[in-house]
Amino acid sequence: MGRKFFVGGNWKCNGTIEEVKKIVTILNEAEVPSEDVVEVVVSPPFIFLSVVKNLLRSDFHVAAQNCWVRKGGAFTGEVSAEMLINLGIPWVILGHSERRQLLNESNEFVGDKVAYALSQGLKVIACVGETLEQRESGSTLDVVAAQTKAIADKVSNWDNIVLAYEPVWAIGTGKVATPAQAQEVHLELRKWIHNNVGAEVAASIRIIYGGSVNGGNSKELATQPDVDGFLVGGASLKPEFIDIIKSATVKNSS
Numbered sequence: 001m002g003r004k005f006f007v008g009g010n011w012k013c014n015g016t017i018e019e020v021k022k023i024v025t026i027l028n029e030a031e032v033p034s035e036d037v038v039e040v041v042v043s044p045p046f047i048f049l050s051v052v053k054n055l056l057r058s059d060f061h062v063a064a065q066n067c068w069v070r071k072g073g074a075f076t077g078e079v080s081a082e083m084l085i086n087l088g089i090p091w092v093i094l095g096h097s098e099r100r101q102l103l104n105e106s107n108e109f110v111g112d113k114v115a116y117a118l119s120q121g122l123k124v125i126a127c128v129g130e131t132l133e134q135r136e137s138g139s140t141l142d143v144v145a146a147q148t149k150a151i152a153d154k155v156s157n158w159d160n161i162v163l164a165y166e167p168v169w170a171i172g173t174g175k176v177a178t179p180a181q182a183q184e185v186h187l188e189l190r191k192w193i194h195n196n197v198g199a200e201v202a203a204s205i206r207i208i209y210g211g212s213v214n215g216g217n218s219k220e221l222a223t224q225p226d227v228d229g230f231l232v233g234g235a236s237l238k239p240e241f242i243d244i245i246k247s248a249t250v251k252n253s254s
């Protein structure tokens, strides 16, 4: 099918400069499948982005965890897409549930951010996912469809988007979605994209899973046909991130 496996490490708001350098050393010394098999992107906090970019092996790339919704200017505390491009940062994570929930980022705001970031030349990891309450009330598919629609409303070219399905109840809880639960939502998202964006985008877009992925569960999740990789939080700060990257080989042998 030609969708290259994608593994993102979202470091969130963690780490000292010493810890960050240690993680980079571990990544740089690791033996992992080649860039043809797996695309690896790590996302340190803004303040460490340049350090990580400069020290990191050349086959791995970096992502910012957010950026401003429009052109920069008088927006204290924000970082613009233009600044990321200026420093050679290729990727940005947008719409993470922690920002949706804690900072009240709406579907529309996230859609605007994705569109602006793409227009400036960034590649985007766009996150969607339901809360436990929404899952239990049976509205999972409606929720992720509405989040995806808000992006589709603003974006016409999906080439530079990776869609991350991250159920909120699985994030940082140790409660991972079962391979069947992940596959179900990924397949429905792909169908939604097929029906509302186009067959070609549906076939080519990477849909990755996030939520308590670790070195022990990544291989089984990776066997699912519509799971094209992972967005990893806690485990991306540990050596087991290497095992998660290696789960790309499951895909290639299947």
Ligand SMILES: O=C(CO)COP(=O)(O)O
Pocket: 010, 096, 166, 170, 171, 172, 173, 174, 210, 211, 212, 213, 231, 232, 233, 234, 235
């Ligand atoms: O939010 C996540 C990645 O963006 C997932 O976090 P955890 O892997 O810590 O559950």
